[in-house]
Amino acid sequence: MVLNLWWLNSIAFADPSYEQRAQEAAGGVGEFVSLEEAVPDWEEPLRNASSAAAVRD
Numbered sequence: 001m002v003l004n005l006w007w008l009n010s011i012a013f014a015d016p017s018y019e020q021r022a023q024e025a026a027g028g029v030g031e032f033v034s035l036e037e038a039v040p041d042w043e044e045p046l047r048n049a050s051s052a053a054a055v056r057d
Contacts, residue, residue, distance in 0.1 A: 012018055035042055
């Protein structure tokens with residue numbers, strides 16, 4: 001997981017427009033998309049992960 005996160009960060013930081021896009025995102029520039037619209041049924045995997053964690057404990 002850490003290696004994957006490192007890889008994604010390295011790709012983002014290598015993009016010449018990264019700094020500008022990061023500043024725009026921090027300033028709230030852009031289109032808002034709700035979580036429900038962007039990731040339909042996001043609650044189900046969360047419930048499944050919580051249930052699996054409870055079983056392991």
